[in-house]
């Protein structure tokens with residue numbers, strides 16, 4: 563039996579290290595862009611990924627849903643290329659916004675596809 567003094571000298575039980583929590587998921591929805599910035603699109607061009615090689619937006623949403631459930635994802639950031647050139651993006655954003663636990667869906671854009679005024 564341990565005396566009170568012995569117990570006070572014992573180190574508290576250490577918790578097992580937790581798996582890192584990931585709160586933000588970044589998804590690239592396209593490699594295409596309507597601009598040709600020098601540092602991103604070299605003069606010699608880039609090899610574009612064929613449309614048949616890209617995940618469909620429903621598949622991307624399914625992946626996001628699976629990851630959100632496992633990793634407690636709260637934010638999803640969309641990138642490209644230029645994400646606004648991907649067809650069906652508004653419906654895709656709705657799919658992502660409906661995922662349980664996701665509080666924010668945002669995107670990085672050059673803004674040119676947005677209506678002016």
Ligand code: SF4
Pocket residue numbers: 595596597598599602603642643644672
């Ligand atoms: S993705 Fe961004 S950096 Fe690249 S060409 Fe388009 S606007 Fe420029």
